Amino acid sequence: MFDFDGLNEIWQTITRNKTRSLLTAFGVFWGIFLLVILSSTGNGFENGLMKQVEGVTPNTGFFFTSSTSEPYKGYQKGRQWSLQLSDLEAIRETFPCVLAISPEASLWSNEDKNVVYSSRSASFTVKGVMPEYNDIQRSKILRGRFINDTDIAARRKVCLLGKKVYETMFEKGEDPLGKMVKVNGIYFQVVGVVRSYTENVNINGTIDESVILPFTTMQQVYAIGDKIYFFSLVADDNTPISSFEKDLKLLLKERHDIAPTDENAINSFDLSEVFNAFKGLFLGIHILIWIVGLGTLLSGIIGVSNIMLVTVKERTREIGVRRAIGAKPKNIIGQVLSESLLLTVLAGMVGLCLGVAIMAVVAMITSSMPSDNMMFQDPNMGFKAAVTATVIIIVSGLLAGVLPAWRAIQIKAIDAIREE
Amino acid sequence: MIRLQNINKTYFGAQPLHVLKGINLHVEEGEMVSIMGASGSGKSTLLNILGILDNYDSGDYHLNGKLVKDLSENEAADVRNRTIGFIFQSFNLIPFKTAMENVALPLYYQNVSRKKRNQLAMDYLERFGLKEWADHYPNELSGGQKQRVSMARALVTQPKVILADEPTGALDSKTSAEVMQILREVHQTGITMVIVTHERGIALRTDKIIHLKDGVIENIETNDPGLIDFNTEIK
Numbered sequence: 001m002f003d004f005d006g007l008n009e010i011w012q013t014i015t016r017n018k019t020r021s022l023l024t025a026f027g028v029f030w031g032i033f034l035l036v037i038l039s040s041t042g043n044g045f046e047n048g049l050m051k052q053v054e055g056v057t058p059n060t061g062f063f064f065t066s067s068t069s070e071p072y073k074g075y076q077k078g079r080q081w082s083l084q085l086s087d088l089e090a091i092r093e094t095f096p097c098v099l100a101i102s103p104e105a106s107l108w109s110n111e112d113k114n115v116v117y118s119s120r121s122a123s124f125t126v127k128g129v130m131p132e133y134n135d136i137q138r139s140k141i142l143r144g145r146f147i148n149d150t151d152i153a154a155r156r157k158v159c160l161l162g163k164k165v166y167e168t169m170f171e172k173g174e175d176p177l178g179k180m181v182k183v184n185g186i187y188f189q190v191v192g193v194v195r196s197y198t199e200n201v202n203i204n205g206t207i208d209e210s211v212i213l214p215f216t217t218m219q220q221v222y223a224i225g226d227k228i229y230f231f232s233l234v235a236d237d238n239t240p241i242s243s244f245e246k247d248l249k250l251l252l253k254e255r256h257d258i259a260p261t262d263e264n265a266i267n268s269f270d271l272s273e274v275f276n277a278f279k280g281l282f283l284g285i286h287i288l289i290w291i292v293g294l295g296t297l298l299s300g301i302i303g304v305s306n307i308m309l310v311t312v313k314e315r316t317r318e319i320g321v322r323r324a325i326g327a328k329p330k331n332i333i334g335q336v337l338s339e340s341l342l343l344t345v346l347a348g349m350v351g352l353c354l355g356v357a358i359m360a361v362v363a364m365i366t367s368s369m370p371s372d373n374m375m376f377q378d379p380n381m382g383f384k385a386a387v388t389a390t391v392i393i394i395v396s397g398l399l400a401g402v403l404p405a406w407r408a409i410q411i412k413a414i415d416a417i418r419e420e
Numbered sequence: 421m422i423r424l425q426n427i428n429k430t431y432f433g434a435q436p437l438h439v440l441k442g443i444n445l446h447v448e449e450g451e452m453v454s455i456m457g458a459s460g461s462g463k464s465t466l467l468n469i470l471g472i473l474d475n476y477d478s479g480d481y482h483l484n485g486k487l488v489k490d491l492s493e494n495e496a497a498d499v500r501n502r503t504i505g506f507i508f509q510s511f512n513l514i515p516f517k518t519a520m521e522n523v524a525l526p527l528y529y530q531n532v533s534r535k536k537r538n539q540l541a542m543d544y545l546e547r548f549g550l551k552e553w554a555d556h557y558p559n560e561l562s563g564g565q566k567q568r569v570s571m572a573r574a575l576v577t578q579p580k581v582i583l584a585d586e587p588t589g590a591l592d593s594k595t596s597a598e599v600m601q602i603l604r605e606v607h608q609t610g611i612t613m614v615i616v617t618h619e620r621g622i623a624l625r626t627d628k629i630i631h632l633k634d635g636v637i638e639n640i641e642t643n644d645p646g647l648i649d650f651n652t653e654i655k
C-alpha cells in the first residue's frame with residue numbers, strides 16, 4: 001500500500017531541516033558509494049586476472065614421468081620409463097570423469113632455425129598433440145582448423161602454426177593454408193593458425209611460438225616411438241583432480257611394474273590448486289572490501305540514528321501535541337521509522353547509482369584501451385551484490401530508526417505540553 | 421458528560437505527593453465550567469486526567485457515559501482524538517505546518533482523506549476569520565490568531581468536550597476577551613467546555629467556577645446565566 005499522505009507528512013519533516021538531513025544522509029551515501037566502488041574495483045581485478053587465464057580449464061592436471069626411486073619386481077631403482085598411448089586409453093576407461101586427455105611431445109630445435117619457409121627461417125618449439133589438446137589448453141583458431149582425428153589416424157604430415165610463427169614466416173596477409181613448411185628437415189602442410197588466449201599462462205612454451213603437429217605423425221617422422229613422458233587431462237568440474245590423482249598414479253604404476261609406494265616415478269601438477277589459491281585470494285579481498293564498506297556504512301547508520309535521536313528530542317513538544325490530538329504509538333513509530341528509512345534509502349540509492357555510474361565510466365575507459373595484458377577488466381559489482389546492497393540499505397534504515405522510535409513513544413503527551 | 425467520583429492521584433517522587441484527594445465533580449452536557457485554584461492546587465493534574473493524558477489511582481471517571489479507566493495507549497488516543505478537543509496556553513501549533521495543515525492534523529489521525537480534511541480545516545478557519553491566513557506558518561501569526569488556529573484544530577473533529585488549559589494565559593486582555601467571546605460562541609453550539617484558569621475575569625465568563633484548593637474542591641460558585649459578565653476587565 002502506497003501511502004502518499006504519510007509520505008508527504010514525512011517529507012515535510014525531512015525537508016524542514018535540509019542541512020541536517022543532508023549531512024546525515026551523507027554518511028549513508030558515502031558508505032554505499034564506497035562499497036560499490038571498492039567491490040567493483042575488486043571485481044575488475046578479478047575479471048582482469050580471469051581474462052589472463054581464459055582458455056585454460058581450471059580442473060586440469062599435468063602428469064610427467066620420472067625415473068623410479070624404489071626397486072620392484074626385479075627392476076632396479078632409477079629405471080627410466082615411459083607411458084604408451086594405451087595407458088591413456090586405460091585412464092579414460094577407468095576414470096569416466098576424464099573429459100579430455102592428450103599426450104604432449106616437444107622437440108626443441110637441434111639446430112638454429114629449424115623452421116623454414118621459402119626464404120625465411122627461424123627457430124621455434126615443435127609440439128605433438130592429440131585433437132583433444134584443444135579442450136585442455138584452448139587456443140583461438142585464427143585460420144583453418146585444429147588437428148583432427150584423421151590427421152592422427154593417417155599420421156598426416158600437417159601442422160598448425162602459432163600466431164608468432166605465422167607472422168615470422170609469412171608476409172603480412174599471406175594465406176598460409178596449404179603451404180609447405182619445413183620443420184626439423186621434414187615438410188608439413190599448414191592447416192591452421194592458432195593464437196593462445198593469453199600470453200601469461202602457458203605450459204611447455206607458449207603456443208604462439210610453436211609449430212603443432214599431430215602426435216602420431218611426430219612419433220613416426222622423428223622416430224620417437226610410442227613413448228609418452230608428459231600428458232595432461234581435464235576432468236569434469238565436479239571431480240577435482242586431487243580426488244582421483246592418487247588412483248590414477250597407482251593404475252599407471254601397476255601397468256608399468258613400479259612400486260605402488262614409489263613417490264618419485266610420476267609427478268603431477270594440479271592447476272586447480274593454483275586456481276583455488278587465486279579464488280581464495282579474491283575471496284579474501286572481497287571479504288575485506290565488504291568489511292570496510294559495511295563498516296563505513298555502519299558509521300553512517302549510527303550517524304542517522306544519532307541525528308534521529310536528537311531530532312526526536314528536539315521535537316518532544318511536537319510529538320506530545322500529536323499524541324494529545326490523537327496520534328497512536330504506531331503512528332509515532334511509523335513516522336520516525338519512515339523518516340529514517342526514507343533518508344537512508346534516498347541517500348543509499350544516490351550512492352549506489354553514483355557508484356555504478358562512475359564505475360561504468362571507468363569500465364568504458366578501460367575497455368577503450370584494449371590490451372591482452374589488461375589486469376583490470378569490466379569493473380562492476382554485479383546484479384546480486386547490488387540487490388544485496390539495496391536490502392542492506394533498507395534494513396539499516398529501519399535499524400537506524402528503532403532506537404529513536406522507541407525514544408519517541410516514551411514521550412508522554414503530558415510531559416511534552418507541560419508549560420514549564 | 422463528565423462525572424468524576426472520588427478521584428485520587430498521587431505522584432510518587434522523592435516524596436509522595438497526594439495531588440488530588442477525592443474529587444467528585446459532575447459537568448453536564450453543554451455546560452461551560454472553569455476550574456480555578458492557586459498553583460499546586462491540582463488543577464492541571466485534574467485537567468490532564470480529564471483529557472486522558474494522565475491516569476488516576478482510584479475512583480471512577482465517566483466521559484460521555486463511558487468509564488475511562490486503564491485504557492491502552494491506542495484506546496486513549498482514540499478517545500482523545502474523537503471526543504476531546506484541546507486548547508493550550510502556548511497554542512502548541514506545529515511550527516513547520518501551515519495554519520490549515522495544523523487544523524487538519526487531528527483528521528489525519530482519523531485517516532480522513534487529504535482533500536476532505538483540508539476542506540474541513542478551511543471551513544473552520546473561515547469560521548474564525550482566518551481564511552486569508554490559511555497558508556501562513558504559526559510564526560507569521562499573532563498570538564490571538566494562533567489561539568484561533570488552535571481552537572479550530574480543537575473543533576475540527578467535532579468533539580463532545582473542549583478542555584482549555586489557560587487559553588488566554590499568553591494573550592493580552594483585549595485578545596483574551598476576543599478568545600473568550602469565541603469560546604462562548606462555540607459553547608452556544610452545545611459543546612461542553614472546561615477551562616482551567618487563574619484569572620477571575622475569565623472564570624466569570626463561565627457558568628460555574630470550581631475552586632480547587634490542596635487537591636479538594638473547596639466550593640462551586642454558580643454564575644447567574646443572566647449576569648455573565650463580558651465587560652469586566654480580564655486583567
